[in-house]
Amino acid sequence: MNHSRSHAGAPHEPGLPPYQVVLAETDWDALETAFGNGGDLPRVLARLLEPDPRVQVSALSELGELVHHQNTLYEATAPVAVYVAGILTHPAAMTLRPYRNVPVRATLLHWLASTAYDASDEAVGRIQQYVPGFLAHGGPTGAFRDLRPMLYRAVAPFLQDSHEDVREAAVVAALILAEHPALAGHRDRLAVHARAILDTSGHATDRRVAWKALEAWGHDVPDPEPLREEPWDGGPHSDVRGDLEPPF
DSSP states (O other), X not given: OOOOOSSTTOOOOOOOOOHHHHHHHSOGGGSXXXXXXXXXXXXXXXXXXXXXXXXXXXXXXXXXXXXXGGGOXXXXXXXXXXXXXXXXXXXXXXXXXXXXXXXXXXXXXXXXHHHHHTTSHHHHHXXXXXXXXXXXXOHHHHHHHHTHHHHHHHHGGGTTOSSHHHHHHHHHHHHHHTTSGGGGGGHHHHHHHHHHHHHHOOOHHHHXXXXXXXXXXXXXXXXXXXXXXXXXXXXXXXXXXXXXXXXX
């Protein structure tokens, strides 16, 4: 496969592989999950493309248990994230979630954001207080962090999506992924989106992602009074299981 470059001598950055290739060519049986190996993952991943949104949301929740259980990343987490990123443009991602007039694409983006948060500088910094050298030998978290530029390129097309929920989910994911040094050139543009979240979002955790990104990148930020400052275990707001229930 040929990859174009923006100018001569630019570093080669691999593109996102097709989701079909990820599904077929990953040795899932050899990868660790929270409950053994990843032999069941192809079946679960395929359900994300079912026409029934209940099946899709249930599959995404199951993935969370298998590869993101208790905010932990496993060997299978990185290829699952690449697959999820690869289906963002699939027609099935436009299925409307049960009880909500919101595309499943927003839920996929929030899943990527939540997973990315647990490989973020903030999350890793907390772990390294207790486990010095946590990233020294790579491992699942290091593998996910290396994928951030690739995942960002899959998320970026939705930063100005016409649907508010999709747009906000994409911005939150992009803000977390943009911690990677290779994405520093995108931060000024992302700062505009971060301020929009602070101005309009009703989700406290998404607002906190925006506030923290602006602060880390040296931008003026409003007083943090409405935002939680204790260690943040929940990650970006996500209602994956809640999608299966009426919003009472």
